[in-house]
Amino acid sequence: xxxxxxxxxxxxxxxxxxxxxxxxxxxxxxxxxxxxxxxxxxxxxxxxxxxxxxxxxxxxxxxxxxxxxxxxxxxxxxxxxxxxxxxxxxxxxxxxxxxxxxxxxxxxxxxxxxxxxxxxxxxxxxxxxxxxxxxxxxxxxxxxxxxxxxxxxxxxxxxxxxxxxxxxxxxxxxxxxxxxxxxxxxxxxxxxxxxxxxxxxxxxxxxxxxxxxxxxxxxxxxxxxxxxxxxxxxxxxxxxxxxxxxxxxxxxxxxxxxxxxxxxxxxxxxxxxxxxxxxxxxxxxxxxxxxxxxxxxxxxxxxxxxxxxxxxxxxxxxxxxxxxxxxxxxxxxxxxxxxxxxxxxxxxxxxxxxxxxxxxxxxxxxxxxxxxxxxxxxxxxxxxxxxxxxxxxxxxxxxxxxxxxxxxxxxxxxxxxxxxxxxxxxxxxxxxxxxxxxxxxxxxxxxxxxxxxxxxxxxxxxxxxxxxxxxxxxxxxxxxxxxxxxxxxxxxxxxxxxxxxxxxxxxxxxxxxxxxxx
Amino acid sequence: xxxxxxxxxxxxxxxxxxxxxxxxxxxxxxxxxxxxxxxxxxxxxxxxxxxxxxxxxxxxxxxxxxxxxxxxxxxxxxxxxxxxxxxxxxxxxxxxxxxxxxxxxxxxxxxxxxxxxxxxxxxxxxxxxxxxxxxxxxxxxxxxxxxxxxxxxxxxxxxxxxxxxxxxxxxxxxxxxxxxxxxxxxxxxxxxxxxxxxxxxxxxxxxxxxxxxxxxxxxxxxxxxxxxxxxxxxxxx
Numbered sequence: 001x002x003x004x005x006x007x008x009x010x011x012x013x014x015x016x017x018x019x020x021x022x023x024x025x026x027x028x029x030x031x032x033x034x035x036x037x038x039x040x041x042x043x044x045x046x047x048x049x050x051x052x053x054x055x056x057x058x059x060x061x062x063x064x065x066x067x068x069x070x071x072x073x074x075x076x077x078x079x080x081x082x083x084x085x086x087x088x089x090x091x092x093x094x095x096x097x098x099x100x101x102x103x104x105x106x107x108x109x110x111x112x113x114x115x116x117x118x119x120x121x122x123x124x125x126x127x128x129x130x131x132x133x134x135x136x137x138x139x140x141x142x143x144x145x146x147x148x149x150x151x152x153x154x155x156x157x158x159x160x161x162x163x164x165x166x167x168x169x170x171x172x173x174x175x176x177x178x179x180x181x182x183x184x185x186x187x188x189x190x191x192x193x194x195x196x197x198x199x200x201x202x203x204x205x206x207x208x209x210x211x212x213x214x215x216x217x218x219x220x221x222x223x224x225x226x227x228x229x230x231x232x233x234x235x236x237x238x239x240x241x242x243x244x245x246x247x248x249x250x251x252x253x254x255x256x257x258x259x260x261x262x263x264x265x266x267x268x269x270x271x272x273x274x275x276x277x278x279x280x281x282x283x284x285x286x287x288x289x290x291x292x293x294x295x296x297x298x299x300x301x302x303x304x305x306x307x308x309x310x311x312x313x314x315x316x317x318x319x320x321x322x323x324x325x326x327x328x329x330x331x332x333x334x335x336x337x338x339x340x341x342x343x344x345x346x347x348x349x350x351x352x353x354x355x356x357x358x359x360x361x362x363x364x365x366x367x368x369x370x371x372x373x374x375x376x377x378x379x380x381x382x383x384x385x386x387x388x389x390x391x392x393x394x395x396x397x398x399x400x401x402x403x404x405x406x407x408x409x410x411x412x413x414x415x416x417x418x419x420x421x422x423x424x425x426x427x428x429x430x431x432x433x434x435x436x437x438x439x440x441x442x443x444x445x446x447x448x449x450x451x452x453x454x455x456x457x458x459x460x461x462x463x464x465x466x467x468x469x470x471x472x473x474x475x476x477x478x479x480x481x482x483x484x485x486x487x488x489x490x491x492x493x494x495x496x497x498x499x500x501x502x503x504x505x506x507x508x509x510x511x512x513x514x515x516x517x518x
Numbered sequence: 519x520x521x522x523x524x525x526x527x528x529x530x531x532x533x534x535x536x537x538x539x540x541x542x543x544x545x546x547x548x549x550x551x552x553x554x555x556x557x558x559x560x561x562x563x564x565x566x567x568x569x570x571x572x573x574x575x576x577x578x579x580x581x582x583x584x585x586x587x588x589x590x591x592x593x594x595x596x597x598x599x600x601x602x603x604x605x606x607x608x609x610x611x612x613x614x615x616x617x618x619x620x621x622x623x624x625x626x627x628x629x630x631x632x633x634x635x636x637x638x639x640x641x642x643x644x645x646x647x648x649x650x651x652x653x654x655x656x657x658x659x660x661x662x663x664x665x666x667x668x669x670x671x672x673x674x675x676x677x678x679x680x681x682x683x684x685x686x687x688x689x690x691x692x693x694x695x696x697x698x699x700x701x702x703x704x705x706x707x708x709x710x711x712x713x714x715x716x717x718x719x720x721x722x723x724x725x726x727x728x729x730x731x732x733x734x735x736x737x738x739x740x741x742x743x744x745x746x747x748x749x750x751x752x753x754x755x
Binding site: 148509517 | 570571573577684
């Protein structure tokens with residue numbers, strides 16, 4: 001139990017595997033003899049699913065820690081900037097039913113809650129526009145920074161849209177060439193155990209038994225180690241989140257210089273929603289739906305109807321790829337000397353792009369808390385399981401919120417989503433609370449919440465939720481302070497509208513000139 | 519709007535260019551890009567710093583003439599009070615036109631901004647001689663334009679090398695003038711001397727071989743000129 005944890009094996013070569021291997025290798029100096037040893041075993045046959053083309057702003061820090069230049073990332077991964085999400089048709093499906101969940105926090109969010117002040121003028125301005133300049137930048141197709149802004153620094157907070165296959169290849173190259181990760185392409189044919197049940201080694205076809213102290217399962221839906229070998233049960237969330245199918249398609253731009261949206265566009269349909277992600281070279285579009293509420297044929301017809309206005313009849317010939325989604329997660333994520341990251345741990349649905357951020361958070365926690373010995377591993381495992389059970393629950397609450405607040409009645413999908421029995425107690429409690437109280441920092445208990453109270457504000461008030469104000473008086477100068485913040489937001493927007501280039505212009509410039517490090 | 523024309527000795531046979539230095543002719547500029555070839559002369563007069571080109575985000579060295587936009591503290595009734603004027607100021611109102619030539623060197627030609635207040639028929643230096651030959655003034659301008667053309671490439675080599683070795687650092691200059699007013703110059707970069715001193719031998723040798731080491735020390739040697747620039751500012755209060 002006192003033997004040091006020195007050798008790690010990551011199973012699986014998708015984004016989850018390489019991000020985890022890279023994070024561990026970078027922080028624990030895998031390229032030095034004194035560091036840890038990180039081996040990534042990847043089956044030569046397994047096809048990478050490559051979902052998760054959207055990231056959070058956290059990805060900037062993750063990439064920086066890995067030592068990848070942002071210029072290389074943008075060039076090699078067909079990446080573009082994402083400043084948040086635009087939700088169309090989620091409330092009632094009307095033409096003007098649009099709201100934003102931007103990545104930039106409401107103005108003055110650490111000092112003042114602007115929601116009460118906005119509520120007094122809700123007829124005149126949308127919540128996100130009143131408190132944040134970013135939706136207006138997105139509407140005008142502007143980039144979140146300038147060519148003179150250093151790499152990974154922002155003018156407006158941003159994450160990325162990226163080609164997941166290219167991303168895995170860039171990570172592989174960087175991890176193996178710069179960070180000292182060993183890459184083994186081989187089939188795992190068996191798992192050998194210690195008498196106490198820990199995994200001792202992986203049996204492979206050509207490399208024999210490969211031993212390690214910690215095994216990180218990034219094998220995707222297969223969940224080879226945690227699911228298949230250890231039999232940790234899968235907890236289905238299908239009763240809460242109904243999406244179980246996806247149809248994905250790559251959509252070419254009509255012109256080489258067509259604008260690139262710098263936000264994910266999410267458009268509600270009769271039994272699901274369509275994602276629309278702009279990369280420099282193409283759009284990635286897909287329909288996720290509930291097969292209990294709509295047939296694949298109907299879903300396909302809705303998807304093609306969505307693409308047709310931008311592409312014409314060509315929309316009917318684009319090949320579709322069908323992906324099954326089984327929403328849920330493993331009952332626990334770290335068991336004995338094995339921890340699962342990415343789809344091997346679970347997957348819900350693409351809404352709000354929570355997949356890659358959970359990978360980043362998992363990799364960061366494993367790396368920060370990397371047990372020194374097998375003896376302390378069980379303590380770390382317990383803490384990891386607590387943290388991630390909490391995180392999955394919060395993600396589920398937040399995703400469900402989007403469906404619960406909808407007023408759509410065009411299929412049972414939306415009505416079923418609103419039925420109490422499908423809504424987690426924790427979310428029902430929050431919704432009750434927020435009838436009288438505006439979401440604020442102290443509504444959530446953890447320092448590093450996945451979705452902050454600001455995100456809840458954007459979705460709640462974007463979707464028309466009304467908080468009944470307290471009958472008693474506000475602090476005397478509250479309204480004055482709030483109006484200063486509203487004015488400050490408008491001032492910033494004015495400045496940014498002239499200072500920022502359009503999204504494609506900036507991406508072209510980065511390809512041509514690169515971004516400076518400082 | 520600039521009105522650029524390709525210079526030719528028929529259309530422009532009587533053209534003259536005023537070379538006097540004055541705000542009237544657009545010399546009221548607070549800085550200009552400078553090039554490695556002239557850094558030795560520039561550092562004797564002006565502070566040299568780096569900034570990012572607004573179009574490319576790449577670093578380029580500049581000479582500072584003033585502390586506010588459109589302020590040139592070297593300009594007075596008598597002209598430009600310095601023994602050296604940077605090439606990119608001297609070239610006005612001429613520009614170089616580059617026509618890419620596949621498989622061969624690009625074709626270069628001299629252009630002129632016909633809307634420049636320097637353009638005249640009566641005053642200033644003749645551009646062409648009586649029978650159409652280049653005047654000594656135009657010969658000088660042509661060599662200035664060529665030096666600038668090559669200078670852009672040299673700047674790129676220099677700043678890529680400096681950025682690659684992480685030898686640049688941002689700095690902000692806080693100035694208090696004699697009348698108590700405060701000025702702040704931001705968005706500027708200079709050589710990180712600590713990094714420079716700790717640079718290992720091979721990297722220094724590379725810089726030297728590429729001709730960048732001299733530029734680095736010229737930039738450092740120019741820094742005392744900030745004091746002279748502020749003195750000029752105080753003298754005008």
